[in-house]
Amino acid sequence: xxxxxxxxxxxxxLEFAVQMTCQSCVDAVRKSLQGVPGVQGVEVQLxxxxxxxxxxxxxxKVQALLEGTGRQAVLKGMGDSHLQNLEAAxxxxxxxxxxxxxxxxLQLTPERCLIEGTIDGLEPGPHGLHVHQYxxxxxxxxxxxxxxxxxxTSHGGPQDADRHRxxxxxxxxxxxxxxxxxxxxxxxKVWDVIGRSLVxxxxxxxxxxxxxxxxxxxxxxxxxxxxxxxxxxxxxxxNPKQICSCDGLTIWEExxxxxxxxxxxxxxxxxxxx
Numbered sequence: 001x002x003x004x005x006x007x008x009x010x011x012x013x014l015e016f017a018v019q020m021t022c023q024s025c026v027d028a029v030r031k032s033l034q035g036v037p038g039v040q041g042v043e044v045q046l047x048x049x050x051x052x053x054x055x056x057x058x059x060x061k062v063q064a065l066l067e068g069t070g071r072q073a074v075l076k077g078m079g080d081s082h083l084q085n086l087e088a089a090x091x092x093x094x095x096x097x098x099x100x101x102x103x104x105x106l107q108l109t110p111e112r113c114l115i116e117g118t119i120d121g122l123e124p125g126p127h128g129l130h131v132h133q134y135x136x137x138x139x140x141x142x143x144x145x146x147x148x149x150x151x152x153t154s155h156g157g158p159q160d161a162d163r164h165r166x167x168x169x170x171x172x173x174x175x176x177x178x179x180x181x182x183x184x185x186x187x188x189k190v191w192d193v194i195g196r197s198l199v200x201x202x203x204x205x206x207x208x209x210x211x212x213x214x215x216x217x218x219x220x221x222x223x224x225x226x227x228x229x230x231x232x233x234x235x236x237x238x239n240p241k242q243i244c245s246c247d248g249l250t251i252w253e254e255x256x257x258x259x260x261x262x263x264x265x266x267x268x269x270x271x272x273x274x
Contacts, residue, residue: 009056010108010184011040015077016051018066020044028069036065050076058182059104060118077234078106078114086110087190090233091198093119095141095226101179103198105230107190115168116182119200119226122173128205128221131166131188131230132197141224144197154216157207158185165192167219170205199227 018029026044029051033042039062041054051073053062059075066073078088086107093101101119108114119127133145147155148166156163165187171179202222206212212220 009182010112010114011054011056012078012106012108012114013080014053014055014059014062014075015079016053016063016066017049017074017076018051019071019073020046020049022046025069025071029066029071032065032069033062056182058116058118058180060116060180078104080108087194088233089190089194089230091117091228091230093198093200093226093228095224097121097225099200099226101200101226101228103228104233105188105190105193108184111186113185113188113190114182115185115188117180119171119173119179120177122177122179122200122225123202124173124175124177126170126172126204127179127225128201128203128219129168129171130164130199130201130205130218131168131193132199132227133166135195135197135229137197137227137229141197141199141227144199144224144227147218148193148196150192155208155219157205157209158183160208163187163208166196167205167207169207171200193230194232196230197227198230199224201225 020026020029023046026046029044030042033039033053038057039053039055043052045051051066055062059078063073063075088107089105091103093099093103098121099119100121101117103115103117103119106114131148133148134143136143136145147164149164151165153162153164156167158167158169168183168185171181173179202225205219205221206215207219208216210220214220
């Protein structure tokens with residue numbers, strides 16, 4: 001996917017915990033990523049059950065490749081193994097309807113922010129995605145405020161000079177209602193949006209180019225379907241978690257559970273084939 005700035009994509013390192021017990025596991029993991037376009041490097045550490053992938057692919061696509069070997073994989077961190085971690089954040093999207101998602105933010109450089117994630121339950125087609133001013137979900141997405149716009153500009157597209165800083169354009173859902181995306185942006189900074197909210201909209205953002213009165217305000221992208229507060233998260237090698245202290249779930253048991261609520265503490269499913 002093209003970056004929001006219009007330049008070539010920047011690779012980052014993804015840190016996965018992967019269930020591995022022997023050398024054949026290591027070989028299977030390496031083979032799953034060998035020759036895949038967008039994968040620039042792979043390091044597998046059997047003793048730590050860790051896989052580091054340098055890539056320009058969205059993390060859900062890399063995770064799917066790893067789990068295609070029959071082993072569970074959990075993303076533990078994102079960053080650059082050669083540079084100091086700047087900032088990382090995550091938004092867990094939900095709402096009154098079926099739309100759910102996880103979107104991650106990573107400051108690749110002081111000038112360049114990576115936004116990537118997966119959103120399910122959408123109608124096929126494009127949907128506007130925006131950072132909003134407030135991290136307030138007291139009235140569901142209605143209390144998130146307007147688009148994040150500290151410069152007082154008009155609404156636009158992510159490649160426009162005149163735009164809200166929170167204008168991230170559109171993500172496209174496939175026939176199954178899933179949007180998997182990766183974009184880079186030179187206006188948004190992770191440290192500016194932690195504590196704010198991310199919102200996915202019902203319709204397509206016209207990027208400020210339409211004739212509707214809301215075009216220069218919201219992109220006329222319709223109702224807010226789902227939202228989540230943008231919270232600080234682990235960068236590379238910053239997440240040592242193996243067991244959740246609140247309920248004792250291992251990262252493998254937690255992998256297929258809801259974040260909270262019904263189903264969180266049900267008996268564990270049989271382990272993945274190793």
